[in-house]
Amino acid sequence: MTKAPSITSYTALRNNKIVSDGLVVCKKSEVSASDFLLHAYEALELNYPKFYKMDHLSKAGFLAAEVLLREKGWSEKYRPEEIGIVFSCANSSLDTDLRYAETVADIPSPALFVYTLPNILIGEITIRNRVKGESACFVFDTFDASFQTGYINTLFGSGRVKACISGWADFYEDKAEAFFYLAELIDNKTNPIHDSNNTSKIYSELWKN
Amino acid sequence: MEELIATLKKQIVEQLNLQHIKPEDIGDDQPLFVEGLGLDSIDALELIVLLQQHYGIKLANPSDGPAIFHSVRTFAEYILAHRTK
Amino acid sequence: MQVFVAGKGVITAIGNNVAENLQSFYEGRSGISDITILRTNYAGKLPAGEIKFSNAALAAMAGLEGTVSRTGLFSMIAAREALQDAQIPEPGKWRIGFLSANTVGGMDITENIFKAFHEDHTKADLSEVEQHDTGAITDIVAAQLGIKDFVTTISTACSSSANSIMLGARLIKNNLLDIALAGGTDALSRFTLNGFNSLMILDDKPCTPYNETRKGLNLGEGAGYIVLVSERVAKTLPKKVMASLSGYANANDAFHQTASSPEGKGNYLAMTGALAMTGLRHEAIGYINVHGTGTNNNDLSESIAMERIFGIAPPKFSSTKTFTGHTLGACGGVEAVYSLLAMEHQIIPPHLRWTAQMKEVPFKPVTELMTGVEINHAMSNSFGFGGNCSSLIFSKVN
Numbered sequence: 219m220t221k222a223p224s225i226t227s228y229t230a231l232r233n234n235k236i237v238s239d240g241l242v243v244c245k246k247s248e249v250s251a252s253d254f255l256l257h258a259y260e261a262l263e264l265n266y267p268k269f270y271k272m273d274h275l276s277k278a279g280f281l282a283a284e285v286l287l288r289e290k291g292w293s294e295k296y297r298p299e300e301i302g303i304v305f306s307c308a309n310s311s312l313d314t315d316l317r318y319a320e321t322v323a324d325i326p327s328p329a330l331f332v333y334t335l336p337n338i339l340i341g342e343i344t345i346r347n348r349v350k351g352e353s354a355c356f357v358f359d360t361f362d363a364s365f366q367t368g369y370i371n372t373l374f375g376s377g378r379v380k381a382c383i384s385g386w387a388d389f390y391e392d393k394a395e396a397f398f399y400l401a402e403l404i405d406n407k408t409n410p411i412h413d414s415n416n417t418s419k420i421y422s423e424l425w426k427n
Numbered sequence: 428m429e430e431l432i433a434t435l436k437k438q439i440v441e442q443l444n445l446q447h448i449k450p451e452d453i454g455d456d457q458p459l460f461v462e463g464l465g466l467d468s469i470d471a472l473e474l475i476v477l478l479q480q481h482y483g484i485k486l487a488n489p490s491d492g493p494a495i496f497h498s499v500r501t502f503a504e505y506i507l508a509h510r511t512k
Numbered sequence: 513m514q515v516f517v518a519g520k521g522v523i524t525a526i527g528n529n530v531a532e533n534l535q536s537f538y539e540g541r542s543g544i545s546d547i548t549i550l551r552t553n554y555a556g557k558l559p560a561g562e563i564k565f566s567n568a569a570l571a572a573m574a575g576l577e578g579t580v581s582r583t584g585l586f587s588m589i590a591a592r593e594a595l596q597d598a599q600i601p602e603p604g605k606w607r608i609g610f611l612s613a614n615t616v617g618g619m620d621i622t623e624n625i626f627k628a629f630h631e632d633h634t635k636a637d638l639s640e641v642e643q644h645d646t647g648a649i650t651d652i653v654a655a656q657l658g659i660k661d662f663v664t665t666i667s668t669a670c671s672s673s674a675n676s677i678m679l680g681a682r683l684i685k686n687n688l689l690d691i692a693l694a695g696g697t698d699a700l701s702r703f704t705l706n707g708f709n710s711l712m713i714l715d716d717k718p719c720t721p722y723n724e725t726r727k728g729l730n731l732g733e734g735a736g737y738i739v740l741v742s743e744r745v746a747k748t749l750p751k752k753v754m755a756s757l758s759g760y761a762n763a764n765d766a767f768h769q770t771a772s773s774p775e776g777k778g779n780y781l782a783m784t785g786a787l788a789m790t791g792l793r794h795e796a797i798g799y800i801n802v803h804g805t806g807t808n809n810n811d812l813s814e815s816i817a818m819e820r821i822f823g824i825a826p827p828k829f830s831s832t833k834t835f836t837g838h839t840l841g842a843c844g845g846v847e848a849v850y851s852l853l854a855m856e857h858q859i860i861p862p863h864l865r866w867t868a869q870m871k872e873v874p875f876k877p878v879t880e881l882m883t884g885v886e887i888n889h890a891m892s893n894s895f896g897f898g899g900n901c902s903s904l905i906f907s908k909v910n
Contacts (some may be wrong), residue, residue, distance in 0.1 A: 256446075267465070270446040299763060299781055310645065310667065315703075319626065322706050325479055328472035329443075331707035332770045332897070335615065337668045341898035344766035350781060352762045353900060354675065355668050357647055372682060378761075378785075468771055472712060489712040 221403045223374045223412035228399035229286040230424035231258075231278055237424060238285045251394040255281060266346065273314040273333035274394065276342045279305065279387035282396035283343045292381065292400065298350035302379035303340055304370055305398075306356040309390040310336045339387060351379045361386040361397060363418035371412060374403055386421075397421055431503045439499070442477045443470050455500045460493070471496060483511035515681045516746040517738050517755045517906065518600065518691075521593030522849045523586050524734035524836040525561035528573065529593055534853055537861040540881060542835050544718040544730050550620075550700045558714050561732025561837025562700055576656065579640055581618035582699035584649045586735035586842070591653055591693055598691075598739040599750050606690035606745060609662035611680045612650040612737075613672030613696030615841035618643030620701045649697065662689055667841065669896030670803070671762070672696050673736065674844030674904055678760045680740045690745050695737030695845025704840065705731060711770065719806035721831040722815065722877050724868040729805040732837025736845030738852070752909075754856050758889070759792075759905035761785025770897045771809050776817030778901035779803075779893070783821055786891065786903040797827045797905070798887030799854050801847045802877070803895045804831025804863075805838050810895065815873045828885070830863035830877045844894040848904055851890040855908055858885050 229238040234254040236244040244258045255277040259269050264284060272280060287293070293301075311334050318330040332338060337355040344353065352373060358365070370382050385398035399420065401412040410416040436450035439459075443466065453464065460466045471492045478484040484506065486492065495505045523529065525543025526536035536543070547555045547562055565573070567582060574580070574588040591610070600606070622644045629636035642648060650665040662683065666676045673696025680692030708714050708731060715728040746753050763785060765778025772779065787794060803814055818826045832850050833839075839846055850861060863877035870876075888908045895901045 267445070267447045270444045271469075298766065303764070312645075318707070319623075319703065322702065325476050326706040326710040327476060328707075328710040328712075329469050331710050332469055334703075334707065335667070335669050335897055337896075337898035337900055338769050339898075340764065340900070341766075341769050344764045344899055345768070348766055350764050350766050350778065353668075353764045353898075354666075354679075354762070355898075357645070357665060357667065372686060376682075467768065469711075469769070472710060475712070476710070 222406045223371055223401050224404050224406040224409040225412050225416060225420065226400050226402045226404070226409050227286055227290065228420050229282045231282045231394060231396040232425065236281065236285055243285055251392045255394060271329065272342060273311070274389040275307070275311060275313060275336065275387060276333065276339045278389050278394040278396045279339040279385065280342050280346070282385065282387065282398040283383060286398045286400060287347055293347060296381050298348050300351055300380040301349045302351040302373055302382040303343060303349055303353045304366060304382060305340060305385045305387060306358050306361065306366060307336050307386065307388045308357065308359055309388055310357055313389050343383065349383070361421055363421060364414040367412055367414045367417050370401055397424060428503060428507065431506065432499055435499055435503055438477055438481060442473050453499060456498045458498060459496055482506050484509045513685050514743055515684050515740050515757045516753045516909065517757060517852060518741045518746065518749055518753060519594045519598030519739035520737070520849045520852055521590040521597060522734065522736040522846055523563065523590045524839065524846055525563050525732055526835045528589065530849065530853070534857065536835060537859065537881060540862055540864065542718060542864055544837055550702065552702050552705055554705060554709070558705065558709065558716055559718055560700055560730050561839065563733055579621060580652060581621050581643045581649060582733065583614050583616060583618060583620065583697050584643065584652045586699060586733065587612060587649060587653045587697035588656060590695070590697070590735035591657060591737045594737040594739050595657065595693060600691065600745065601748055601750065607661045608659050608691040608693065609680065609683055609689045610650065610654040610657065610659040611664055611666065611676040611692055611694040612653065613666040613676040613841045613844070614646050614649055614698050615667055615669060615672060616698055616701050616704055617646040617649055619703045620699050623702050659693065668900045669898055670840055671844060671894040671896035671900045671902040672841040674892065674894035674902035675762060677738065677757065677844065677848055677904060678762060678902065681757050681760060684740055684742050690742050692740040693737055694740060695735065695848065696842045697735035698733060698839055698841040700731055700733045713807045715806060718865060719834065720865045721804040721806035721833060722811050722863065722870060723866060724870050726806050726808060726811060728807050729833070730837040732833070732839040734836060734839045734846055735842050736849045738845070738848055754909060755852055755906045756909055757904065758907040759786040759790035760903065761789060762900070762902045765899035765901055767899060772813035772895065774813060776813035778899055779814050779817035779895055780820055782901040782903040783817060783891065783893065786905045790889070790905050790907065792889060794822050796889050797891050798885070799851065799860055799890040800827050800829040801851045801890065801892045802829050802831050803893040804833055806833065811870070812872060814893065814895065815870060819873050824874045826875055828860050828878045828882070830861050832861050834864035844902065847892045847894065851892040851906055855887045855890050855906060858887065859883050860885055
């Protein structure tokens with residue numbers, strides 16, 4: 219049997235709720251999105267104090283990636299450079315850009331400035347999970363399953379990666395969103411093939427909630 | 428001095444988003460970086476901002492940071508010697 | 513399947529086009545100077561590789577009307593030069609993509625109205641903020657150039673435009689495009705100047721990368737693009753194709769949000785990945801245009817990674833940021849153009865202001881212009897915040 223890129227796991231963070239592989243892992247209504255991110259960090263007992271220093275976009279993406287990747291033993295299956303990460307967003311680092319711009323009038327904040335790039339989120343996830351393969355970050359109005367699956371399958375085809383964290387994360391005006399899934403090159407029997415149809419099906423299913 | 432040390436601990440926790448640490452849990456002589464509180468280079472830059480914002484001290488050379496920010500006590504001593512506000 | 517380079521275009525503080533940039537290398541003329549165009553309190557205090565033309569003069573050069581961000585103006589000027597240089601006989605016949613990188617978007621315009629807007633929300637003309645996001649800049653230029661088949665923007669900090677060149681090559685190899693106009697652009701802004709200053713990594717004198725005594729980087733601005741074409745397109749060109757993009761790789765350093773790992777793990781993976789793709793031995797590389805920003809951290813990590821790959825006698829290398837400053841999202845495109853120029857004109861652009869040997873490595877950059885140097889393969893490094901590391905390798909086509 220030949221190996222095919224397949225979707226092996228997925229997680230979504232939206233409307234103050236985190237869902238992973240169909241199960242609700244964390245939920246808290248009636249708080250702001252930024253407070254929910256803090257709540258989820260504590261509820262998931264992540265013990266990673268650097269989390270507090272991240273900007274909202276990184277917090278949202280980081281939490282989704284944590285839930286996606288924890289306890290799967292996947293990182294033992296691959297060398298760090300065999301794992302890639304491809305992510306996209308709509309509002310880039312705008313939330314942080316504004317907060318940083320507020321500080322420029324007084325004393326510019328270095329800790330805010332470092333988060334004025336959306337790909338810092340990739341940095342946070344790779345540092346935490348020791349991922350050293352190819353990474354990319356795109357900006358789209360909405361999650362584009364066709365582009366993202368095509369791009370990642372090209373990476374698989376080039377032999378550059380054997381597994382890829384793929385995702386969407388966005389934070390603006392106190393609205394947090396993240397959708398992350400793991401695509402792996404495996405002898406597939408049961409998992410959905412990593413293509414545009416399956417990815418958008420999973421995504422729209424999660425976004426119904 | 429004691430009062431400044433207590434204030435400084437609160438300001439450090441707030442400036443650096445150390446939400447997992449209570450100010451009173453930071454030892455006066457505990458190293459702040461790497462093996463102590465685990466602060467990094469960006470935190471050092473934020474402490475330079477703290478110096479300027481609250482005490483009117485402008486640090487021109489970031490390489491002076493490690494000695495000044497070694498512990499809350501060395502930090503406080505530096506402020507007492509150099510503060511303009 | 514090979515991907516060929518058919519054209520190139522560039523604008524930086526050392527020239528408005530490829531010929532002027534090349535001439536500056538011959539003359540050893542640096543573009544680092546006091547800031548006079550950007551309105552900032554740091555004028556006269558922090559030097560930069562600023563392009564000494566007003567927006568009005570640039571707009572005239574670019575042939576664009578109305579208020580356009582400097583980021584867009586640079587992009588238009590350099591992208592158009594690259595396309596014209598390629599002399600593609602019937603461009604309408606092919607699928608053409610525009611892949612442009614930038615990190616600041618229309619920030620220069622936004623911050624000019626930000627203060628007024630902040631004080632009174634009814635006072636500012638918000639139509640200009642439409643150019644704020646990075647993608648808008650790309651769209652303006654794509655529309656002006658009439659490119660519609662594929663248009664995208666990449667923003668991965670300082671490796672952005674190296675990554676847009678990589679993506680362009682892949683789209684051609686996968687038969688999704690025939691021609692890719694790829695590179696990037698960035699303009700100086702108070703946003704980035706203050707930000708880098710808050711990180712305390714700006715030198716208040718012209719920067720001195722790879723010196724033991726280096727104190728940081730100078731920011732710069734500009735744009736650089738190359739035209740990548742498939743074999744089929746290459747055959748139709750009226751002039752001989754000089755180079756191919758033979759190798760590229762991107763890796764993540766996974767160490768810190770903004771700092772490189774001390775051993776330059778990501779740098780190492782990017783350079784070895786690109787080499788592996790070419791199938792060349794490391795001795796084949798004749799020139800490396802290093803990332804060489806002038807920060808303590810970058811130059812140390814990059815040189816340690818180079819030593820690990822190339823040994824104690826690496827290929828001839830220089831940092832052209834000593835001429836242009838660090839053009840951020842544009843530097844991968846700008847320096848791809850310089851690597852191609854080095855090969856084509858058999859020169860090593862000099863690394864200016866080098867005086868003090870780094871103590872961690874035994875080698876040093878090429879400090880005087882070298883001519884008559886046969887370079888068959890040139891490498892260009894671009895490493896960015898977020899741990900994003902990319903290397904490109906260009907090879908001479910005989």
